[in-house]
Amino acid sequence: MEKFTILHGLVAPMDRANVDTDAIIPKQFLKSIKRSGFGPNLFDEWRYMDQGQPGMDNTKRVLNPNFVLNQARFQGAKVLLTRDNFGCGSSREHAPWAIEDYGFRVLIGTSFADIFFSNCFKNGLLPIKLPAAEVDALFDQVTVTPGYSLRIDLEAQTITRPDGKVIPFDVDPFRKYCLLNGFDDIGLTLRHAEKIREFESRRQAEQPWLFT
């Protein structure tokens, strides 16, 4: 996993609540047995005028000019500004894979669905929850300011706006530690292999029917 320390990136606004994982990456792309290459199909049904299918040459498809991420001023965005309950629905990790592959590293919103939220951290993405007033202000600013960028410092847990205002944010210490160092969860967990084995033996003795 790629380390995350400090990011200074262009912001794109996704001004709707309850953006679900079917919208983020439609089901036909879930047939892939790979974990890369989903970026061109991020928000596929909103982004293109035709129906996307796996194997299409996406560079030849007609873009929906009204879709926010297709606007010239948001090309190269690294920060996605969202509303309530972003990532609700399915557990498909293809959603954060597509977001990361597209080029985003940070999501800022008022709330995220649980499974999506934890999937982000496994893929070097930083989802940040902020109070509604802060998110509203960011939407107001990004809408009227071409080239609107934010500086996100994970170590300091701060977002710095172009006008200099610094917004603090919370992140679980363990997730922060993994993200800052680019650590692989499995490697960290296996440091406790002995404890897992002890737990398992005890469980097997107490509830043998779970191990038949």
Next chain:
Amino acid sequence: MALHTLYEKLWNSHVVHEEDDGTALIYIDRHLVHEVTSPQAFEGLRLAGRKPWRTGSIVATADHNTPTDDWASGIKDPISRLQVETLDANIREVGAKAYFPFKDLRQGIVHVIGPENGATLPGMTVVCGDSHTSTHGAFACLAHGIGTSEVEHVMATQCLLQKKSKTLLIKVDGTLGKGVSAKDIILHVIGRIGTAGGTGYAMEFGGSAIRALSMEGRMTLCNMAIEAGARAGLVGVDEVTIEYLRGRDFAPKGDLWDKAVEYWRTLVSDHGAPFDRVVEIDARAILPQVTWGTSPEMVTTIDGTVPDPEKETDPVRREGYARALEYMGLTPRTPISSIKVDKVFIGSCTNSRIEDLREAASVVRGRQVADNIKLALVVPGSGLVKRQAEAEGLDKIFKAAGFDWREPGCSMCLAMNADRLEPGERCASTSNRNFEGRQGPGGRTHLVSPAMAAAAAIAGRFVDVREIL
């Protein structure tokens, strides 16, 4: 003695290790695996040179991509076929407690086959790379949907990294009216607390109306806990739970059964145990539900009307409603009972079990699917459900009425196989998500109970099933 909720009992009995910030390693008893969210996990293990920790915890099946008709021709879509064959190869390589491949008699939707084979047992932690794993909480299991990185993590370590959730009790008391089912309860709950209302919570269902439900009904409730944002749903153990499990293939037998049952009976929230939040609902006030929008919280009753976005004061909500109505092709204030449907889907991990099929068949019996219905599908949840339904003659009732009787799988719930809506088509569906494009690009989904879906097929529009029962 301290009083504990069921969630706390399950959590406490599975903590292997805890970090200073409360992040814990939770031991996983049962790992359900299907073809869509597992290939990258198996590949990850191989690339890292890691072996699965305990393959005896794995129960696997192919369900999302499998066709529901013409099994003789196999899986025609080459990309779907490769994904299913990849699962075959991965399970062949690493092994499993049980594998029910495509065409196996016991193949079916992963959340149907776990319980019906007794592979889901009270007190277990159950995970699967599928959000509807919450279904298994009906058996007093701590059951979570997980992402593919977590699938790999569980395979490699038999543990999941988790933080403890808050607890939410949905207490439903009273008797449900005729024609009102578990699906109506959960849609009503989602309408009341919203799709993010359960975020961060484990959602336990209690009260006399829940105790009166069968295991099938309880599975329907817990299945859609995730639609209210709760990663896990829960129902405490009672006689209904124990009787359901007795004699199931993978359930314990003999002395072990007695020992297990003695333990299982402790898997209830202690009387008076404090929950972080309680929502009380009067079962008698719940009417048959129909969703009108593109989120499960956009729901009303069969006697209701499509809402008017202009009446919403919150701008984000107003725009969301307007966008949903545009997508759904609906006009504000339209009576729900005047909305015509094109297709009907009875199936999915929410409503494809034997009781669901009986409920739908009781409405369909002796009647005909309306002329304007292009397709009415019944997709049993598993090969065993299908066989049971055929033994009861339910297939004949559906076929005589003009329904298609199909092979088991996820089917038109998410349209990864050939079963789908065409753009603009409207569907009465017993599935769990009415998101844009969920049942096919441009498709319009209305979520309802099996009885209400059957009634819509007969009437050609939404109709109050209580009037025709």
